[in-house]
Amino acid sequence: MNLEEFIPDPKTRALIERTREFARGFFEREGTHGFSHVERVFNLCLHIGREEGADLEILALAALLHDIARPLEDAGKVEDHAAEGARIAKRFLLSLGYPEEKAEAVAHAIEAHRFSRGPEPRTLEAKILSDADKLDAIGAIGIARVFMYSGEHGRDIESSLRHFEEKILKLKDLMYTETARRIADDRHRFTVEFIERIRREIEGEL
The missing domain is CATH 1.10.3210.10 (Hypothetical protein af1432)
Known part of the structure; x- marks a missing residue:
């Protein structure tokens, strides 16, 4: 940059x-x-x-x-x-x-x-920082981070996929700013496509 x-x-x-x-x-x-x-x-x-x-x-x-x-x-x-x-x-x-x-x-x-956890961000700068931190958990980088964490903590693939469902897939709806929402929508779609693909591969689909 x-x-x-x-x-x-x-x-x-x-x-x-x-x-x-x-x-x-x-x-x-x-x-x-x-x-x-x-x-x-x-x-x-x-x-x-x-x-x-x-x-x-x-x-x-x-x-x-x-x-x-x-x-x-x-x-x-x-x-x-x-x-x-x-x-x-x-x-x-x-x-x-x-x-x-x-x-x-x-x-x-x-x-x-x-x-x-609180407090709720009161300023535009606080909202953007919160958005950016959440955005780094979605999309290609987010996927890489989930599996990095799983490797660090001995978590299997199925546990990793549950983490996506319990946390990562909910993040796009928690953005404060319009710009972050646009970025999150794109990253969210990529994440969903990845999860659908890996589940097919787990099932052995050709």
Whole structure:
């Protein structure tokens, strides 16, 4: 991605790159919620944010920082990575002299990005971050992530397909923005086609 296309101000780009390096330091390994997931959410946020007229500076920072406490949650050190990540992110931004009102906006977007628990996103930037995070679970990337997770946790194909039915196929109806809904519809169709195909192959159909 050409960041200058979305963020023309060089000082803002420098802040984003510094934040990227700070966020990257929280991820010791890759996986379904590794830093590659963060980068994809970041890219989606900028594309959706531009279409929806969002504050791309707030959105970019929130996207890069939204999962920094995920490794802590996975290790059992915190209960809610969104709430803890919001606290860490706000401290980091304030330490750079970032305006408190903007730091609070970034923190709110991070705290509200999980679709499975509150708080409800109040700002456009928070809604877009939540949408982008959900979009990364649908479509080709979403399929790859489900089976990556299954491999990490010893889950078989049938269990993986149940996960699609119980969670992934419901995500398209949980989008907040019109742009995300359009993307989700396309990714959802691809996911449904994949599930139908793999079930036929499981049954041995020619």
